[in-house]
Amino acid sequence: MSIVRNFIQDWSRYRKGIEDGGFHEYEHMWGMVIDLDKCTGCNACSVACYAENNLAVVGEDYFAHGQAMHWMRIERYWDEPNLGDKASKDTQEHGASFMPMMCQQCNAATCEPVCPVAAAYHTPDGLNAQIYNRCIGSRYCANNCPYRLRYFNFYSYYETSWPSPLDMQLNPDITVRDKGVMEKCTFCVQRIRTAKSDAKMDDRKIQDGDIKTACQQTCPTSAIVFGDLMDHESDVHLLWHKHQTKLGTPKQDKKNPELRGYRLYEQLNTEPSVTYLERVREV
Amino acid sequence: MKKRILGLFSDFDQAIAVVVGIRQYEVPGVTVDDITIKSPIEHPEIEEILGERSSHVPKFALSGALFGLIFGAFFLAAAQANFLVQPQGGKPVITITSNLVLIYEMLILFGVLSTFIGFLIGGRFMRKRTALDDEKINLDQVGIVVEVEEGNADPLRDLFRKHKVLEIRDRELEE
Amino acid sequence: MAEHTAATKDIDEKIAWAKINADVLRSMQNPRKGYWVALAFCVGLLSIGIYAEVHQYDIGMGPSNLNNPHMWDLYISTFVFWIGMSHSGTLLSAILHIFHADWRKPIYRFAEAMTTFSLLTALLFPIIHLGRVWNMHWVVPYLSDRGIWPNFRSPLVWDAFAITTYLTASVLFLYIGMIPDLAICRDNVKGWRRKLYTFMSVGWRGDDRQWRNFRKTYLLMACFLIPLAVSVHSIVAADFAMAIMPGWHVTSFPPYFVAGALYSGCAGIISLFVLLRYFFKFEQYMTLPILDKTCRLTFAIAMVWTYLNLIEFASVWYGHDVTSKEVLLAKFFGPYSPFFLTMLFFGMILPFALIVPKIRHNMPLIFIVSILLNIGMWLERYMIVAPTLSLAYHPWTWGVMWPSWVEWGIVIGSIGWFGLLFLIFVKVFPSVSMYEVKEMVYHRRRVVFDDAEERVMKPSRQEGS
The missing domain is CATH 3.30.70.260 (ACT domain)
Incomplete structure (x- = not known):
């Protein structure tokens, strides 16, 4: 009977889509800003991510097959349309453009509704979570991710990835994944959990700067800023505000050169939580 | 006699x-x-x-289909309402439009099964020759x-x- | 005169009923050497597939060469292909049954068997493509202590529902239509077959109560099956259409998929028609006029498919979604263009061969044409799945992938599996419906002797009024 009561009483709440704020009442909304102007493409973030999240090192062959597990990847783009004919295909005077890419933690994620077993779901923290235990490996989520940021365990990578004594460096806070499971960037959810429980022990609220993701911590130029978008004092919120990116609206004054913020594929209405600040170039 | x-x-x-x-x-x-x-x-x-x-098979078919329809609608909505940790993707918890697809399938599934049972009963099958x-x-x-x-x-x-x-x-x- | 009759009539209505029984029962007995060779061939193909699957199960999805953007590839395209094949039986049997097209009667049984077995083949692919096959039951909604349900929004769950329903319905449809024939078999065989048929014919006596219920049931099942078949392939189309990817997110996909399914199903019927006619010497039942009708039907569906294909191109082109357009152009001019252009040729141009009577009546030729049509339809599915995976939104992941022997092995194995099931079917169950051929003969003769019937029927009509 409780089922029926639950069902009838909460009908209107359950029928809320993201247009009306959705069913979740968010406690936090973790977001990120990546300043491409500061990014030097050094790949330190990627290495830090491998160390923090027990990412398997797959080796050259599998990497060439596109079976790598880099949750945080630095994409290099050599062509630059606004340089016109001056741009050469392989090298150019300004060097490559870099794009650090990790899961965009979309609020209207395309990967979530297609998962047949509800292994991809949305946490009250605004995170796009992946439950490894529940995943059956249908890989639909990866197919439906416009950013192609989901990585699949094509082999039991753990068997060869960390030959002893390298296995001693594995992070005990999170699991090592076996074959057949989809995984992706979690915004270092283990750090978020630790910070939350620490704050609870100290009987205080989480402050900005309590949580640093591995990539943020390692970035030598501090190109990555992470924090709670619902905390109006946080750096990440201020940066979002400054560059007029906002959850729930793709609108922005694109003509103002001071506003460098954009989110990837905003036109798809996936509501990503990562804002990129465009690289400034003298042409 | x-x-x-x-x-x-x-x-x-x-x-x-x-x-x-x-x-x-x-x-x-x-x-x-x-x-x-x-x-x-x-x-x-x-x-x-x-x-x-008379033949009662159409009645079986109709009742099976109706059962599938009502049961499907309620079952799916109830399962969703009691499984809140669902992938949302910006969508509501109870998604009527996608449930319609499954209700349709359940209508046919139960309709077909019920028709078959009606056929076996109505045709007086499984008797010794x-x-x-x-x-x-x-x-x-x-x-x-x-x-x-x-x-x-x-x-x-x-x-x-x-x-x-x-x-x-x-x-x-x-x- | 006899030749003339053979060329214009769907069936010779003077054919003796005992001969119908004898011919069909003969086809079920005494497999010749060729049969065992075919069976061994299918088992061989199947064992390639099993070997590949065991290998993949053992060490993970990696050996299939799938990679980050190419997560589905051959598995899902072949799945869609086999689901498509499964629409043949429904079309021939259910739709033509409702329209009272009695020429379906000699050929619908094997078409329905094809439906069931293609479904059983298609069913394997979503299972094989899972990374953790051993957990596949999580897609089924069942009460669990932890209150966990599948995600009812996912088109893959819709697939699970749709395939279960379709398999149940088509097996029952095949079975119900076969009950009177199973009773005939029961009366004519001995040994284990007799036990099997006695069990399966559930005490068919052929009295008017049973026939009455049978007719109603068969009609109702047909009425259930037609919308079901349409919905099944629409749901398979929804796997793609519900996704956000360019080239997949196409509104016209459901009807396009349904048309493609009927198309490849009909082409499959033609292939099997030719084989059964030749090997079982069913020339008197599977006549050329029936083949003509099937070919014309296939041609009509091919044109529907062609039209839907063209409007898909047109809507992508004029819709001016940049990424979708890029994917479309890449299909024409990119690395996939040999496959794509072959598919367009086989799918759109080759069906015109079906309206040439000379080609239709040349058995080896029509067989080759029908196989090529199905290769075209398989390529169609591959061209839906692969280019979008290779070329979606994010330029960094663009690239082409060639499937490895594991994927090809499983695809080949699926053909062996289908062939094996079908070969077993034709020897265990009657592949031509005996009672319905009798009905066809009976009703056609009554039309000839219409006035005689009128004479007998008159007293009852007067009494009725």
């Missing part, structure tokens, strides 16, 4: 003529309702002569089984013979 009498006919028109004869009360005490026709093929036109005989079931009926002959009182058996046999019956068999009914 009631009896069942089977007549086997190779000519379908003759068999129809027998039914027509019984319909015109040529055999005393036997009406069209006492007749069972056994045939190797489906004969909608013979069934017309036999008059209205008797002497009145003959292999030739499945080949090319029509059998007419009539339930008669002992005394009316002979006029019936005569009617059968008039229409070139191939074989006549009796079976007493246990009361």
